[in-house]
Amino acid sequence: MRFDPFREIEELTQRMDRAFGGSVNGQLARLAPPVDVHEDEQGLELTLDLPGVQPDDIQIEAENQTLTVQAKRTYNRGEGRTAHRVERAYGTFSRTFSVPAKYDLTKVEADFDHGTLTLRVPRSEAAQKRTVQVRSGGQLSAPKTVDAEQGGTQQAEQAQQG
Template structure:
C-alpha cells in the first residue's frame, strides 16, 4: 500500500504540464525575461539586466528608430550518461525591446557585461543637454540661467504657439 504524498502529486502534475506546454527543459521554446532596472540622470539612461550563465558572445544589442533591443541566449549543457532529475533554471533565448525617447542618442550606446550583469548606457543627445543661456536686459548682461532643452522650468507657463482672440 502506498502512502499519499501531496508533494509528489504536485511534482508529477508540474512535469505533465511542462511536457504538454513545452516547459523549460526544451531549450528551443524556453523564453527568458530577466528583470531590468532603468535609471535616469543628467547624463542619460542606464539599463541593468541580470544574465547569469550567459556568455558575452551570446548577447546582441540593436539600437534604431528610438528602440533598443537586447537579445541573449542561455544554453543548456546536456551531457551523455547524465540524467537530469530536475531542471528549474530557465534556458533558451530572449528578446526585450525598450522604447527610448528622442532626447537620448542611440548612436552612442555603450554596454558592459561583468559577472553576469549587463549594463547599457544611453547618453542624452546634444540637443537635450542642459546649457547656460546669458540673458540681456537693457543691453547689460544679467546672471546666466540654465535651461533644459525642450522643457520649461517647473511652475513657469509654457509658451503658446499661434494666437488667441480675446473678446473686445
C-alpha cells in the first residue's frame, strides 16, 4: 500500500477525536469513511466502506450538484461490561462530494451490501454521446458522433453553416 499523507492525517484526526471524548468544540465528531470514485461511459460510481452500519442509519442527499452521505454507528457497551480498549470509530460518518453538472443527481441509485455502500450517478441526457446524421445537398451522409461535453454545439453550428 502506498503512503497517503492525507489518509494519515485523517486517521490521526479521528484518533485525536476518540482520545478526547469524540467531540470537537462540544459537537460530536464527524468521521469520514473511505471512498473509491470511478467513472465510465454510464457515469460515476462511488463506493464507501460503512462497516457495522445498519441500512436504516444511512441518509443520502443529492441537491445543487452536491451529494452527501451520512451514516451513524452507535457504541453499545452494555450493562456490566468494562471496555479495556475501543479503537473502532463510532458516531456520525459523513462525506460530501461536488458532482459536475454532466451527471444527473435526480437518478442516483444506492446499494448497500455487507457494509459497502455503492452509489451510481448516471450522466445527464445532455452529456450523453449521440449520433447525428448530417445532410449534404439533401442527401444523408455517414453518421457522426457528437460528444456534448467536447464542443458538440460548436460542431453542430459548423454543420449548419457549411
